[in-house]
Amino acid sequence: MRILRLFLLLVVGGLTACSGGPDINVFPVSQDVELGRQAMAEILQDPAAFPVLDPDTHREAYAYVQGMVDEIVDLGGVPHADVFPYRVYLIDRPVNNAFAAPGGYLFVFTGLIRSLTGPDQLAGVLAHEIAHAAERHSTQQATKRFGLAALQRLLTGGDNSGILAQLANQLINLGFSRADEAEADARSVDYLCATPYATNGAAGFFEQVERRGQVTEFLSTHPNPQNRIQKINARAADLDCAAKREDPAAFQRFVGQL
Ligand SMILES: [Zn+2]
Structure with a gap:
């Protein structure tokens, strides 16, 4: 479970101090996919903790949510779409959270989906x-944390088959920075602009969480919603985006299939 621990710490760990500076990443893009694939494999092997809904028995639900991901990736011009699979998995637990493994492996808890009031929030x-995933925040954080020289040695030292295990031992307390969160919020607006979904869908989700007054898992990894709502709405207002069409009936059918 070391890789899984690494992955969970990477993607849902607490905030770490952000040193700022340029976004440097010593990992090749292919390494993100490799990390994500290993994380996904470990998740699928631990159905007690991560009861992933079977795509074969929930075809319609997966068609809906994967279709939404594909629309966002295709219409949003999301980077690395030629290399990252951008595949979404549904985890059947009453947890209000979602997370991304490197390489575009996305995980959404059914508890989050059931808390949403419409498709725009899910798109957000x-x-x-x-x-x-697209901005490669996990491997960027690893680069920042361990330093360029050490990681380059690790990556270019001949047999690097053990690199994931070595990193797993060290990547403790590594999480996304506030800058990463702000960037993910901003990109969500950019990606959604050309889609049928509300450009400020992420703000809609944060508003809904705030209205409920819930202290959710999502807020623990995505703090300061009020400030983020304003920034997302301002960015969405600045862009001249395509007309939107909500299909609440299709969304409700999807929720009913979970
Ligand atoms: Zn985030």
Whole structure:
């Protein structure tokens, strides 16, 4: 479970101090996919903690949510779409959260989906998580944390088959920075602009969470919603985006299939 621990700490860990500076990443893009694939494999092997809904028995539900991801990736011009699979998995637990593994492996808890009031909020959450993967925040954080020299040695030292295990031992307390969160919010607006979904869908999700007054898992990893709502709405207002069409009936059918 070391890789899984690494992955969970990477994607849902607490905030770490953000040193700022340029976004440097010593990992090749292919390494993001490899990390994500390993994380996904470990998740699928632990159905007690992560009861992933079977795509074969929930075809319509997966067609809906994967279709939404595909629309966002295609219409949003999301980077690395030629390399990252951008595949979404549904985890059947009453947890109000979602997370992204490197390489575009996305995970959404059914508890989050059931808390949403419409498709635009789901699109906002998905676009935000897609952005963490597309901007390669996990491997950027690893680069910042361990330093360029050490990681380059690790990556170029011949046999690097053990690199994931070595990193797993060290990547403790590594999470997304506030800058990563702000960037994922901003990209969510950019990606959604050309889609049928509300450009400020992520703000809609945060508003809904605030209205309920819930202290949710999502807020613990995505703090300061009020400030983020304003920034998302301002960015969406600045863009001249395509006309939107909500299909609440299709969304409700999807929720009913979970
Ligand atoms: Zn985030």
